[in-house]
Amino acid sequence: MRRGTTKEKTTKLLKEFRAKVPEMTIRTTLIVGYPGETEEDFQTLKDWVKEMRFERLGCFTYSHEENTHAYNLEDDVPEEVKMKRANEIMEIQSQISWELNEAKIGQEFKVVIDRKEGNYFVGRTEFDSPDVDNEVLIDASKTYLKTGEFTKVKVIEAEDFDLYGLVVD
């Protein structure tokens, strides 16, 4: 892929990140269905995703783009296989994300309130970027919060990707 790195080097780098900044939430994005990707390659990717346990993960299906280097290769993984592989990766990730979220129940986090949606104030921790990452939902019938402000929240419930919380005084 001409990324200037290898599986081994990336694994080593990620382990270094985790060792130096243990609290770090890592987000990454994968491509499935790159030209020539075999079932065996895909299995390697799945195993790696399970091993790395990324806190946040996205997955693209390969798109064959003219004037790129890979355009010289044959786009030989069928679209439905690409989709299936992307879904499989996201299923694995849902489980990992749920486990990591479950572990947060009872913990307190500084949360910024981005907006109010229906009966919830929607916030984020420092481990979440807007639009792409997890959100913290706070029951708006029990608490009034100002959007744009920080507040301290205790996590009371976890889903695959989102958390529910109560404001801590």
Add this chain to the structure above:
Amino acid sequence: MRTKTIKKNRINVVTLGCSKNVYDSEVLMGQLKASGKDVVHEQEGNVVVINTCGFINNAKEESVNTILHYMQKKEAGDVDKVFVTGCLSERYKPDLEKEIPNVDQYFGTTELPSLLKALGADYKHELIGERLTTTPKNYAYLKIAEGCDRPCSFCAIPLMRGKHKSTPIEDLVTEAEKLAVNGVKELILIAQDLTYYGLDLYKKRNLAELLEQLVKVEGIDWIRLHYAFPTGFPMDVLDVMNREPKICNYLDIP
């Protein structure tokens, strides 16, 4: 006596694709406002500017459909003019001009001054960091570089965004200060490749130094890092992350 009504143009900017495009739309809107134009983001306006994405198939399709949607509105007389800018038109301008010729004009990613001219505004170079942000007021994107020197086989971005060009630290600090004055508490650092920051301008990877300067900006509580390519990642960034509570313990690695 006849009275003449002069209809005032309202420019509606529509943004597709990634946060880098959001940023570019905000710069465009800031420039338009500075020229006294009435400008809105994804609302109603009789002049439409579509900032397109040309990254992968789905995104290109969405951009083309959006152009077609506004062409229908133009034909129905609901809008007067439609301009197209951004990555799709940078990459496919000749094709688009042929396939959808009724668009008033197409612009590439480096043609902000000409786009402004077509909209009756002047490009003002001195407006560093004067953006009209479209995100909730507590956070804003800060684009620290444009373009990408990585040769990744699958990626079309360098075709549309050119070579890596870092924005100087002092300009970014000025921009961050202005954002903070307007109530922004969280800066989300973006570029095609954050890791490469500084190599062109300072002859060294300089993300850590930039972060050291940005944490001094009053009013900013969180600084978040996106798009940090793994190859050549400057490990001193981790020291700053550990030392400075304002730097979120967060890293997005493409």
